[in-house]
Amino acid sequence: MSDLPDDLLRTLAAALGDGFRLDADERLTYGYDNSRRHALPDAVALPTTREQVVALVRACRTHRVPVIARGRGTNTTGAAVPTAGGIVVSFERMRRIVDVRPGDRCAVVEPGVLNGDLQRALKAHGLFWPPDPTSADFSTVGGNLACNAGGPRAVKYGASRDNVLALTAVTGSGALIHCGSATTKGATGYDLQRLLVGSEGTLALIVEAMLKLAPLPASRRAIRARYRDVESAAAAVARLMAQPTTPSMLEFMDGDAVRLAREIGGADLPADTGALLMIEADGDAHTLPHAIDALISAARGDGCLEALPAADEAARERLWAARKALSPALRSLAPGKINEDVVVPVSRIPALVAGVRTIARDRALPIVCFGHAGNGNLHVNLMYDPADADQRARAQTAMADVFALTLSLGGTLSGEHGIGLAKRDFMPQAIDAPTLAMMRAVKTAFDPDGILNPGKLLPP
Amino acid sequence: MSDLPDDLLRTLAAALGDGFRLDADERLTYGYDNSRRHALPDAVALPTTREQVVALVRACRTHRVPVIARGRGTNTTGAAVPTAGGIVVSFERMRRIVDVRPGDRCAVVEPGVLNGDLQRALKAHGLFWPPDPTSADFSTVGGNLACNAGGPRAVKYGASRDNVLALTAVTGSGALIHCGSATTKGATGYDLQRLLVGSEGTLALIVEAMLKLAPLPASRRAIRARYRDVESAAAAVARLMAQPTTPSMLEFMDGDAVRLAREIGGADLPADTGALLMIEADGDAHTLPHAIDALISAARGDGCLEALPAADEAARERLWAARKALSPALRSLAPGKINEDVVVPVSRIPALVAGVRTIARDRALPIVCFGHAGNGNLHVNLMYDPADADQRARAQTAMADVFALTLSLGGTLSGEHGIGLAKRDFMPQAIDAPTLAMMRAVKTAFDPDGILNPGKLLPP
Numbered sequence: 075m076s077d078l079p080d081d082l083l084r085t086l087a088a089a090l091g092d093g094f095r096l097d098a099d100e101r102l103t104y105g106y107d108n109s110r111r112h113a114l115p116d117a118v119a120l121p122t123t124r125e126q127v128v129a130l131v132r133a134c135r136t137h138r139v140p141v142i143a144r145g146r147g148t149n150t151t152g153a154a155v156p157t158a159g160g161i162v163v164s165f166e167r168m169r170r171i172v173d174v175r176p177g178d179r180c181a182v183v184e185p186g187v188l189n190g191d192l193q194r195a196l197k198a199h200g201l202f203w204p205p206d207p208t209s210a211d212f213s214t215v216g217g218n219l220a221c222n223a224g225g226p227r228a229v230k231y232g233a234s235r236d237n238v239l240a241l242t243a244v245t246g247s248g249a250l251i252h253c254g255s256a257t258t259k260g261a262t263g264y265d266l267q268r269l270l271v272g273s274e275g276t277l278a279l280i281v282e283a284m285l286k287l288a289p290l291p292a293s294r295r296a297i298r299a300r301y302r303d304v305e306s307a308a309a310a311v312a313r314l315m316a317q318p319t320t321p322s323m324l325e326f327m328d329g330d331a332v333r334l335a336r337e338i339g340g341a342d343l344p345a346d347t348g349a350l351l352m353i354e355a356d357g358d359a360h361t362l363p364h365a366i367d368a369l370i371s372a373a374r375g376d377g378c379l380e381a382l383p384a385a386d387e388a389a390r391e392r393l394w395a396a397r398k399a400l401s402p403a404l405r406s407l408a409p410g411k412i413n414e415d416v417v418v419p420v421s422r423i424p425a426l427v428a429g430v431r432t433i434a435r436d437r438a439l440p441i442v443c444f445g446h447a448g449n450g451n452l453h454v455n456l457m458y459d460p461a462d463a464d465q466r467a468r469a470q471t472a473m474a475d476v477f478a479l480t481l482s483l484g485g486t487l488s489g490e491h492g493i494g495l496a497k498r499d500f501m502p503q504a505i506d507a508p509t510l511a512m513m514r515a516v517k518t519a520f521d522p523d524g525i526l527n528p529g530k531l532l533p534p
Numbered sequence: 535m536s537d538l539p540d541d542l543l544r545t546l547a548a549a550l551g552d553g554f555r556l557d558a559d560e561r562l563t564y565g566y567d568n569s570r571r572h573a574l575p576d577a578v579a580l581p582t583t584r585e586q587v588v589a590l591v592r593a594c595r596t597h598r599v600p601v602i603a604r605g606r607g608t609n610t611t612g613a614a615v616p617t618a619g620g621i622v623v624s625f626e627r628m629r630r631i632v633d634v635r636p637g638d639r640c641a642v643v644e645p646g647v648l649n650g651d652l653q654r655a656l657k658a659h660g661l662f663w664p665p666d667p668t669s670a671d672f673s674t675v676g677g678n679l680a681c682n683a684g685g686p687r688a689v690k691y692g693a694s695r696d697n698v699l700a701l702t703a704v705t706g707s708g709a710l711i712h713c714g715s716a717t718t719k720g721a722t723g724y725d726l727q728r729l730l731v732g733s734e735g736t737l738a739l740i741v742e743a744m745l746k747l748a749p750l751p752a753s754r755r756a757i758r759a760r761y762r763d764v765e766s767a768a769a770a771v772a773r774l775m776a777q778p779t780t781p782s783m784l785e786f787m788d789g790d791a792v793r794l795a796r797e798i799g800g801a802d803l804p805a806d807t808g809a810l811l812m813i814e815a816d817g818d819a820h821t822l823p824h825a826i827d828a829l830i831s832a833a834r835g836d837g838c839l840e841a842l843p844a845a846d847e848a849a850r851e852r853l854w855a856a857r858k859a860l861s862p863a864l865r866s867l868a869p870g871k872i873n874e875d876v877v878v879p880v881s882r883i884p885a886l887v888a889g890v891r892t893i894a895r896d897r898a899l900p901i902v903c904f905g906h907a908g909n910g911n912l913h914v915n916l917m918y919d920p921a922d923a924d925q926r927a928r929a930q931t932a933m934a935d936v937f938a939l940t941l942s943l944g945g946t947l948s949g950e951h952g953i954g955l956a957k958r959d960f961m962p963q964a965i966d967a968p969t970l971a972m973m974r975a976v977k978t979a980f981d982p983d984g985i986l987n988p989g990k991l992l993p994p
Binding site: 175176177178179180200201221222224228229233235236245249250251252253255256257258259260261262263264265266268269271272273277289290291292312315316317318319320357358360361364365367368415417418419420421446449450451484485486487488489490491492493497501504505506508509510511512513515516517518519520531532 | 635636637638639640660661681682684688689693695696705709710711712713715716717718719720721722723724725726728729731732733737749750751752772775776777778779780817818820821824825827828875877878879880881906909910911944945946947948949950951952953957961964965966968969970971972973975976977978979980991992
């Protein structure tokens with residue numbers, strides 16, 4: 075049974091028809107996300123139109139009932155978990171690709187479109203949408219926008235916020251707003267659309283997005299660069315980012331990650347490899363060889379053991395397979411994992427990795443670092459046994475250590491996963507009190523009664 | 535004499551010392567901008583530190599006195615004109631380049647640094663800051679950020695908003711806030727820094743900016759592509775933007791602009807030229823020839839009379855000289871000019887230019903179009919005689935026609951100049967009432983008493 079007021083139940087049933095669900099198993103299903111947190115919503119809404127979303131938010135505002143937007147729940151921070159109850163609004167039925175306009179390099183989509191489905195539709199036009207999170211095949215564009223998802227390609231093409239032209243959204247007061255325009259340049263009032271990106275459903279519910287697209291490059295080629303140690307690999311990252319040929323991917327693995335990829339993942343990586351860069355360039359038949367030459371030349375330097383292009387597409391695939399084998403391989407270290415996606419300025423990567431090594435030693439837990447080096451966005455994986463209370467406590471302490479270290483290096487808490495519940499209580503360390511107060515004032519401007527995804531992103 | 539309360543005068547004199555000016559000629563000097571509007575401020579402040587700015591805003595808030603941030607007054611919209619009186623805050627004494635960090639591709643600057651001075655300092659590091667407004671040599675970075683300035687390079691590198699990592703700013707309540715971080719990726723709370731960009735001093739005063747830099751390309755080469763008519767040039771723009779080699783500039787001139795450049799500017803442009811594209815690529819010795827080939831191939835097509843690379847640097851300079859000769863040449867048509875920088879989706883450029891031609895005929899005034907075609911950002915120049923009341927009225931009507939046309943094509947009022955006073959009253963046509971109300975709520979969150987640049991950007 076639901077605790078929602080009868081009046082609200084009637085209104086929502088009338089507005090949403092069979093898209094309004096109260097049964098226990100549906101509510102259970104929509105109560106989790108990939109953070110492994112869970113909370114039971116009072117109801118689930120599956121709108122098919124923006125008008126239904128407006129009606130829902132207005133009715134919920136009247137009754138001060140929380141509204142939690144949801145894509146497919148692939149986020150890792152608990153941002154989609156209805157910890158304060160209320161209505162989970164899943165956009166799975168709003169998944170139309172409304173328009174693709176190749177001449178304007180843009181597409182109009184509903185928020186429930188899967189990133190992967192969109193990419194397949196765009197391919198026919200020789201275009202793509204740059205954000206490429208690992209979850210692309212089963213995460214939605216709306217969810218990508220809500221947490222400002224990135225991925226390896228962000229080093230060249232930017233993350234979600236850099237690739238949106240306009241958003242239609244419903245604010246916490248039930249107003250339907252249209253932010254931005256179908257143009258790649260704009261200086262017409264306040265930029266509300268980029269503000270909504272990364273706001274994790276706390277300011278408004280996105281009901282339509284106009285995305286900025288990029289032309290698909292004709293081909294890609296990968297370089298495998300092995301280094302004696304993390305310091306020399308990090309110095310190479312800085313060299314790579316200081317020259318004009320921006321790589322289309324620039325991924326990093328520390329020594330432990332390399333060892334795991336070799337020993338568990340079966341990757342062909344010599345034992346003297348202290349750190350690895352996987353570098354990729356895109357272009358056409360004419361320009362790609364020169365781009366590869368430029369990147370190899372920047373990758374080589376003190377401490378570089380080897381920097382060679384993948385011979386062919388199969389070799390390129392094998393190289394990325396080593397990267398993909400990492401996540402499952404981590405489980406060989408311990409059954410539990412805290413995966414944080416901290417970001418530091420590129421020049422501070424060596425200090426971050428060295429500091430993390432010290433934390434691992436001090437807290438007696440394995441920590442493995444890999445990720446998007448071109449943006450300084452490393453995935454720091456703290457491994458522990460959740461069944462062991464002492465290890466659980468040490469993992470939490472180590473995570474706090476990693477955040478403090480990141481901030482001391484001029485970095486920030488998250489590059490592409492967002493804050494949600496997982497990092498919410500660390501926000502006051504990352505953002506000073508006047509700025510947090512300003513963020514709260516912005517939240518109140520969009521959502522005067524605080525019904526949109528309460529308890530997320532901003533600390534209580 | 536000033537009308538400011540004695541208490542405020544004492545506080546500001548104490549906080550700013552000789553950086554607080556009340557003399558009539560200083561007030562006169564700081565009362566205009568490049569919109570040719572003028573209004574007398576009650577005082578002028580020349581702060582040297584952020585603490586002075588905080589003290590000033592707090593004191594002005596107590597007395598509800600307007601605060602108008604000012605770079606060098608090159609903006610064209612009246613955004614820096616103190617129409618409601620109050621204190622003009624000129625950042626000319628805060629012009630330090632605080633730090634250049636080549637490894638992190640970023641620079642930290644005070645807001646009063648001239649764009650051109652910054653570019654010269656960055657050149658030594660092989661870097662540049664992408665925004666390149668025509669005013670670069672005498673406009674400030676703070677001013678560029680305030681109106682989201684762009685320029686020809688924006689087609690490849692983005693405008694000001696796309697090239698800022700973090701801002702330190704003073705809100706209308708006198709709070710010093712720190713928005714963003716020194717990283718090229720971030721998902722840590724609300725993106726306030728991009729919201730401040732383009733807000734024209736109505737939300738906060740920027741006191742420090744961390745800018746995202748790009749590596750200087752080794753070389754550039756230009757292509758001159760002549761077309762039979764505007765339609766075929768616009769179709770070429772769409773083709774150019776749909777292939778993977780993004781030009782570093784893609785400038786357009788309509789037939790009238792070409793004729794003026796030839797007849798008045800002395801440009802070597804044959805008389806059968808109905809429209810012109812000036813296309814530029816950047817790269818290195820290896821990649822540039824291929825980029826030029828790709829762009830020429832996309833530029834050619836139905837209606838293309840000629841698409842040839844500039845033979846050498848001198849030829850490239852001559853080509854750009856034709857573009858630069860345009861603004862002075864316009865004066866041969868009429869002594870007065872309204873220069874609007876509307877934006878449309880690239881595919882709608884032909885409809886925009888055709889519609890403008892109809893407006894010119896209907897209103898019996900010359901209108902010349904040229905500008906940044908790769909972003910659909912055209913400068914529409916309405917020529918008239920300000921001494922003739924009838925022409926003045928027709929010019930105003932024609933301007934309103936151009937805005938209505940632009941909006942009907944899915945475009946927006948401004949691409950890089952901003953709104954200020956000039957386009958403020960057209961905002962309700964461009965932005966619907968709920969979205970404008972949301973912008974007002976954001977304004978109130980940052981500036982509860984409405985003291986920051988009152989009367990600008992948002993209609994009363």
